[in-house]
Amino acid sequence: xxxxxxxxxxxxxxxxxxxxxxxxxxxxxxxxxxxxxxxxxxxxxxxxxxxxxxxxxxxxxxxxxxxxxxxxxxxxxxxxxxxxxxxxxxxxxxxxxxxxxxxxxxxxxxxxxxxxxxxxxxxxxxxxxxxxxxxxxxxxxxxxxxxxxxxxxxxxxxxxxxxxxxxxxxxxxxxxxxxxxxxxxxxxxxxxxxxxxxxxxxxxxxxxxxxxx
Numbered sequence: 001x002x003x004x005x006x007x008x009x010x011x012x013x014x015x016x017x018x019x020x021x022x023x024x025x026x027x028x029x030x031x032x033x034x035x036x037x038x039x040x041x042x043x044x045x046x047x048x049x050x051x052x053x054x055x056x057x058x059x060x061x062x063x064x065x066x067x068x069x070x071x072x073x074x075x076x077x078x079x080x081x082x083x084x085x086x087x088x089x090x091x092x093x094x095x096x097x098x099x100x101x102x103x104x105x106x107x108x109x110x111x112x113x114x115x116x117x118x119x120x121x122x123x124x125x126x127x128x129x130x131x132x133x134x135x136x137x138x139x140x141x142x143x144x145x146x147x148x149x150x151x152x153x154x155x156x157x158x159x160x161x162x163x164x165x166x167x168x169x170x171x172x173x174x175x176x177x178x179x180x181x182x183x184x185x186x187x188x189x190x191x192x193x194x195x196x197x198x199x200x201x202x203x204x205x206x207x208x209x210x211x212x213x
């Protein structure tokens with residue numbers, strides 16, 4: 001047998017460099033944190049003197065009250081969310097840095113300062129929606145889901161868009177080796193962190209339940 005015709009196999013390692021990709025961070029809130037945030041949101045929504053934050057937002061939504069910063073401190077949540085954003089920024093720095101320089105990023109992490117500019121509630125009722133938008137006045141944004149009704153099926157069930165949050169990246173929609181969008185059906189406790197410049201939208205929904213998302 002001619003050995004030159006025998007297929008050869010090789011064990012090789014490789015590195016994927018993705019410095020041009022926006023990172024969408026997804027996790028699930030610990031039950032204790034979720035319970036605290038639900039308690040905070042219920043308290044804010046029941047407050048007749050709550051601050052309407054909707055004039056600063058894009059949403060076609062009636063109730064978008066501000067969560068006072070002192071409430072986060074009262075429930076000992078300021079550091080929790082600050083540390084989550086810190087870890088997100090650190091992972092972004094690692095992605096845009098060659099692996100051999102990752103140790104330098106550990107030193108950079110020690111000097112990153114996180115400030116929570118604002119946090120608000122989006123009490124989305126059936127038929128309300130958020131048009132495509134970005135967030136201004138900040139570098140990093142986050143979305144957490146506290147409550148979600150049972151959505152009725154979309155008219156075209158193969159798309160299943162109703163009630164989803166839709167993230168839209170800057171790459172071409174025609175790319176065959178990547179996608180420029182990601183849609184997610186929200187569930188209580190889902191938590192996302194993403195660049196403030198990342199476009200996103202929230203579709204309306206229909207439900208037979210008697211509470212909002």
